[in-house]
Amino acid sequence: MSAPYTGPKVCLWTLDHANPASLETYVANGGYSALKKILAEKTPAAEIIEQVKISALRGRGGAGFPTGLKWSFMPRNYEGDKYIVCNSDEGEPGTFKDRDIIEFNPHQLIEGMVIAGYTLGAKAGYNYIHGEIFELYESWEKALEEARSAGYLGNNICGSGWAFDVHAHQGYGAYVCGEETALLESIEGKKGQPRFKPPFPASFGLYGKPTTINNTETLASIPWIMRNGGQAFLDLGKPNNGGTKIFSISGHVNKPGNYEIPMGTPFADLLVMAGGVRDGHTLKAVIPGGSSAPVLPAEIIMACTLDYDSIAKAGSMFGSGAVIVMDETVCMVKALERLSYFYYEESCGQCTPCREGTGWMYRVVHRIEHGEGRPEDLDLLMSVGNNIAGRTICALGEAAVGPVQSFIKHFRQEFEYHIEHKRCMVGA
Amino acid sequence: MPLITIDDQQIEIAAGSTVMDAARAAGIYIPHFCYHKKLSIAASCRMCLIEVEKAPKPLPACATPVTDGMVVRSYSAKAVEAQKGVMEFLLINHPLDCPICDQGGECQLQDIAVGYGGVASRYAEAKRVVKEKDLGPLVATDMTRCIHCSRCVRFGQEIAGIMELGMPGRGEHTEVMPFLEHHVSSELSGNVIDLCPVGALTSKPFRFSARSWEMARRKGISPHDGLGSNLALQVKDNRVMRVTPVDNEAINECWLADRDRFSYQALNSAERLTRPMVKDGGRWVEVDWPKAMAFAAGALKVIRDTHGASAIGFIASPHQTVEELYLFQKLARALGCENIDSRIDRVDFSGRRDGVEWLGMAVTDLNKLDRVLLVASTVRKEQPLIAQRLRQAVKKGAQVNVVHCADDDLLCSVANKLIARPSDLVNILAQVAKAVGADIDGLSDVVVSDAARAMAASLKSGEKKAVLLGAVAQQHPAASELHVLAQAIAKATGATLGFLVDSANAVGAGVVGCRPRQGGLNAAAMFVAPKKAYVILGAEPELDAADSAVAHQALAGAELVIALSPFKTAGADYAQVMLPVAAYAETAGSYVNMEGRLQSWCAAIPPQGEARTAWKVLRVLGNQFGLAGFDQDSAEQVLAEALPEGEATVRARLNNEIADVTVAHLNAAAGIERLGDTAVYQLDAYSRRAPALQVTVDGQVGHAAMACGALIARLGLSEDKPVKVRQSDAEVVFKLMRDDRLPDNVVRLAGGLAAAVQLGPRFGPISLEKM
Ligand SMILES: Cc1cc2nc3c(=O)[nH]c(=O)nc-3n(C[C@H](O)[C@H](O)[C@H](O)COP(=O)(O)O)c2cc1C
Ligand code: SF4
Numbered sequence A: 001m002s003a004p005y006t007g008p009k010v011c012l013w014t015l016d017h018a019n020p021a022s023l024e025t026y027v028a029n030g031g032y033s034a035l036k037k038i039l040a041e042k043t044p045a046a047e048i049i050e051q052v053k054i055s056a057l058r059g060r061g062g063a064g065f066p067t068g069l070k071w072s073f074m075p076r077n078y079e080g081d082k083y084i085v086c087n088s089d090e091g092e093p094g095t096f097k098d099r100d101i102i103e104f105n106p107h108q109l110i111e112g113m114v115i116a117g118y119t120l121g122a123k124a125g126y127n128y129i130h131g132e133i134f135e136l137y138e139s140w141e142k143a144l145e146e147a148r149s150a151g152y153l154g155n156n157i158c159g160s161g162w163a164f165d166v167h168a169h170q171g172y173g174a175y176v177c178g179e180e181t182a183l184l185e186s187i188e189g190k191k192g193q194p195r196f197k198p199p200f201p202a203s204f205g206l207y208g209k210p211t212t213i214n215n216t217e218t219l220a221s222i223p224w225i226m227r228n229g230g231q232a233f234l235d236l237g238k239p240n241n242g243g244t245k246i247f248s249i250s251g252h253v254n255k256p257g258n259y260e261i262p263m264g265t266p267f268a269d270l271l272v273m274a275g276g277v278r279d280g281h282t283l284k285a286v287i288p289g290g291s292s293a294p295v296l297p298a299e300i301i302m303a304c305t306l307d308y309d310s311i312a313k314a315g316s317m318f319g320s321g322a323v324i325v326m327d328e329t330v331c332m333v334k335a336l337e338r339l340s341y342f343y344y345e346e347s348c349g350q351c352t353p354c355r356e357g358t359g360w361m362y363r364v365v366h367r368i369e370h371g372e373g374r375p376e377d378l379d380l381l382m383s384v385g386n387n388i389a390g391r392t393i394c395a396l397g398e399a400a401v402g403p404v405q406s407f408i409k410h411f412r413q414e415f416e417y418h419i420e421h422k423r424c425m426v427g428a
Numbered sequence B: 001m002p003l004i005t006i007d008d009q010q011i012e013i014a015a016g017s018t019v020m021d022a023a024r025a026a027g028i029y030i031p032h033f034c035y036h037k038k039l040s041i042a043a044s045c046r047m048c049l050i051e052v053e054k055a056p057k058p059l060p061a062c063a064t065p066v067t068d069g070m071v072v073r074s075y076s077a078k079a080v081e082a083q084k085g086v087m088e089f090l091l092i093n094h095p096l097d098c099p100i101c102d103q104g105g106e107c108q109l110q111d112i113a114v115g116y117g118g119v120a121s122r123y124a125e126a127k128r129v130v131k132e133k134d135l136g137p138l139v140a141t142d143m144t145r146c147i148h149c150s151r152c153v154r155f156g157q158e159i160a161g162i163m164e165l166g167m168p169g170r171g172e173h174t175e176v177m178p179f180l181e182h183h184v185s186s187e188l189s190g191n192v193i194d195l196c197p198v199g200a201l202t203s204k205p206f207r208f209s210a211r212s213w214e215m216a217r218r219k220g221i222s223p224h225d226g227l228g229s230n231l232a233l234q235v236k237d238n239r240v241m242r243v244t245p246v247d248n249e250a251i252n253e254c255w256l257a258d259r260d261r262f263s264y265q266a267l268n269s270a271e272r273l274t275r276p277m278v279k280d281g282g283r284w285v286e287v288d289w290p291k292a293m294a295f296a297a298g299a300l301k302v303i304r305d306t307h308g309a310s311a312i313g314f315i316a317s318p319h320q321t322v323e324e325l326y327l328f329q330k331l332a333r334a335l336g337c338e339n340i341d342s343r344i345d346r347v348d349f350s351g352r353r354d355g356v357e358w359l360g361m362a363v364t365d366l367n368k369l370d371r372v373l374l375v376a377s378t379v380r381k382e383q384p385l386i387a388q389r390l391r392q393a394v395k396k397g398a399q400v401n402v403v404h405c406a407d408d409d410l411l412c413s414v415a416n417k418l419i420a421r422p423s424d425l426v427n428i429l430a431q432v433a434k435a436v437g438a439d440i441d442g443l444s445d446v447v448v449s450d451a452a453r454a455m456a457a458s459l460k461s462g463e464k465k466a467v468l469l470g471a472v473a474q475q476h477p478a479a480s481e482l483h484v485l486a487q488a489i490a491k492a493t494g495a496t497l498g499f500l501v502d503s504a505n506a507v508g509a510g511v512v513g514c515r516p517r518q519g520g521l522n523a524a525a526m527f528v529a530p531k532k533a534y535v536i537l538g539a540e541p542e543l544d545a546a547d548s549a550v551a552h553q554a555l556a557g558a559e560l561v562i563a564l565s566p567f568k569t570a571g572a573d574y575a576q577v578m579l580p581v582a583a584y585a586e587t588a589g590s591y592v593n594m595e596g597r598l599q600s601w602c603a604a605i606p607p608q609g610e611a612r613t614a615w616k617v618l619r620v621l622g623n624q625f626g627l628a629g630f631d632q633d634s635a636e637q638v639l640a641e642a643l644p645e646g647e648a649t650v651r652a653r654l655n656n657e658i659a660d661v662t663v664a665h666l667n668a669a670a671g672i673e674r675l676g677d678t679a680v681y682q683l684d685a686y687s688r689r690a691p692a693l694q695v696t697v698d699g700q701v702g703h704a705a706m707a708c709g710a711l712i713a714r715l716g717l718s719e720d721k722p723v724k725v726r727q728s729d730a731e732v733v734f735k736l737m738r739d740d741r742l743p744d745n746v747v748r749l750a751g752g753l754a755a756a757v758q759l760g761p762r763f764g765p766i767s768l769e770k771m
């Protein structure tokens, strides 16, 4: 089975229409009907959460946490303001899906945020948009204005008398601000560094109020679930992994880009859709879930299906669905040097293991790459990684360790060759 | 209460506590850097990682809440492995320059590294170097040593009330620094030196002058404001090298104001008087003690025999000890003189007072107040640590209401404020009194403003309340009227009336009777109608008096001035005898703080040169006159005589009540007037002789004339330029600075300035002229 996927898509279906981002296109194809129905029927929040639970929608931001369960953590009878926040920071190298949702289907994200706001009793929603996509910030503001004029946002949504608004917040390109609590600090106007948890955002979030944070793709999936039912969403994918998912495939393929396909699709099929490995080259390795996911050698990834369970079993992370493909010309030492430089530069610097350890790992890999490696360096890197992972405030620490340890684990002989011969065995 | 087990020890602790709290309660030490008992939790250094049963990863003790039945291991192989990992990370970029670091020997990093550090480093890469930052004259930086614990940053935000240090930059590039173009200028800034666990922030005045282990730590009490902060005087070769706080939750907690911390410089000042001196034909000659004492006693006897004892004035500084002040008044009275006072900066003594003015409550009660009316207090500079306590109260929801002559930034939210010129102060306080329905006569013509009404509403709500009179209220020409109004407001609202006592032993001075009784003159009267002779103990009346010009003239015109002082300059031009006495650190003694707490200490160092402890000098003077009752052998003996029941004697004499005062000064004066409150580093002989304090922002501002922009413009003057300041008949040039927090027609020019002596009164008409 290697034909392109032609079944229903949850998020990027508007691309099959002219003017994909327009309110007309969205409404003409059932857009905002779920919201209208919920408000007209005053659907109880518990019923909505139940549908989300049935759908097996799992957080698309990287951690894969079941969305319905997360929503159920929000205190129901809290007196005072609550917030929902959409995480469009999308800073993970290899990930470029959320920007396409904002660009090509903004109203579905708005509808998702409004339904989430209704369900969770929030006073307002914020969309935190990555700092390097200024034009999308503007188009998003435009979409919000359209929705307000059409009565889908504001003081009297769909004539129900219920008020809710969504605000845009511009990030400034710091990767760590994608971490949900750093993001909250950043919205509050503070330095974007993660908070220690507990307390979790559901009890102490934005401005200290109960807050739910979801990824763009997660929230954009909500209207589809409410229109078609949780079961239909689940049926698109496989058990425990509902829905279709956008995969951002990059690297050495002929047709890099976003592909929205069912959860559980074999990796091999995605590779075919993306035009296969660069002509004349062979697959060497794949980072399956964004740069912090451990790398998998060709033979392992070719046996995987694209879902949380299969990738986890193979020893990596489904992450955000960013698939980075490397062919045989890639020097794994050089690739790791670049990755570890990213984490070194992006650590917020708050906690000791990450602040000091990321620089240490980068410098050692840099030395190896530049012909100054020492035999003990590989064990040292593994050990430094062990001293970081699991001992930091946020997951950036682990994210920095994932590549280092997996590259060495799967491609140790390449590193040893570098150290011994002071040059690359790939010869690229 | 949850029951938890740490290292096989069972601890019951309040819900909501952290594992670190529990460990501390049980006396178990968990290594830590970012944790500090007074600061919010950062959980960032990760040094405190511990093993918790059933938790997959090590958890930070400082941020992990206890749960019932929790089993914690702080020293298991897993915990120690995690701790050692963190220590290795902390050390890889640390310069390890302990031999040239002032923190050496008292460094948490050094200490913990002994237990958790490796012998050799596995780190073979280049180390980070961080550029130094200029934090002003008090705090030195070696930023390469910083371990990013963020204590200094949190201190600014949470305790000092002003975020002067931040941590811009990410990852390894994170650096602690002040905001661009700014120094650190908080009056509490020195505390970051104690908070910094490494040698990144150290004391600039102390820099490289001793190693921590070379110094003995001796207990002392701060000689400045009336709080009585507990000090550790750190001594090497009989010299106080630096001062650090001694924890006392009831008083200073673990903090010190910069004044408390850096004024020790005065002990080593070149202005110290080290030998007795007698003026001979207009020239000072050094003499030995017997000669000096014989001369002093002989000259004083002549005055008494020719003019009577009431021709003598006895003036003491309220920063002298209980023992000294007791013997001082005893000597005066034994000589038959009732002209005794230590309230040098007061001018209004009207009304009937029945006791010694005090805070009216415990210092710790300040944090628990719901409502405060702060009357004429430049509180941050008068009482830096009291201001800090009020900020903590505000954080917990207290409403602070301010009546003052300057809209100074209290670094916390102020519920309501009434700001007016000094001559209008009685009127605005009367408005509040009228608005709360106080039972007091003479307010029928007072027009109550909306702000006064709002303030009244605030004061009428809440449970625990206080009306606090600051130094400006006490120094004010209508101080008694302000007092009686405050008393009426307190009564009407159920508040406690308290005095923010601004000198270390003003309460003690009152309690031991350093006040004129029947027939005696108060300090102001002793200068207005000059005496033939003055005996001065530690005071500099020409600087600190309510009217410095009048005081100076009286002293200069006297036939005899005997000055007992640790410093040469005080009295050098007008005295006939100067007797070098021990400074606060050089004598055993006691202070009574503003809450009536008696605190005694032993001498930390011997007196400089030939100086002698003042109580002994006073005893010998008594002996010279052949007076009975001057045969004490120790400071303890003097104290037992002065306060037979100790603190109980003190308490019996404390009373804030005032009677027989008519509120009359309800109309503001026309024209420009002076606000001569005391500058933070001009409070006393010690603070004004600490060079490092004088060059701080506060120190510099304290030497300038300040006015609001509107007044400067109207007078055609320029800010930051010299200006002629005219008061009475005198004219002095000062730098004019702009402060828009002052009301119009007010020139703030601190009292206590040597350059301003000729100008005279702290309050009253003043004018500014172009140069
Ligand atoms: C360093 C770091 C960066 C992250 N960046 C993003 C991001 O760019 N977008 C995102 O949705 N989630 C990101 N996350 C995950 C968020 O913290 C959070 O789990 C997510 O937004 C929750 O939404 P979801 O449950 O819908 O996935 C990041 C996490 C870490 C530790
Ligand atoms: S793990 Fe890294 S990014 Fe996360 S809080 Fe710690 S220092 Fe910051």
Ligand code: SF4
Residues within 6 Å of the ligand: B145, B146, B147, B148, B149, B150, B151, B152, B153, B176, B195, B196, B197, B198, B200, B201
């Ligand atoms: S300067 Fe000192 S107190 Fe401040 S963050 Fe660095 S180590 Fe901590």
Ligand code: FES
Residues within 6 Å of the ligand: B031, B032, B033, B034, B035, B042, B043, B044, B045, B046, B047, B048, B049, B060, B061, B062, B063
């Ligand atoms: S003391 Fe707990 S993390 Fe720093």
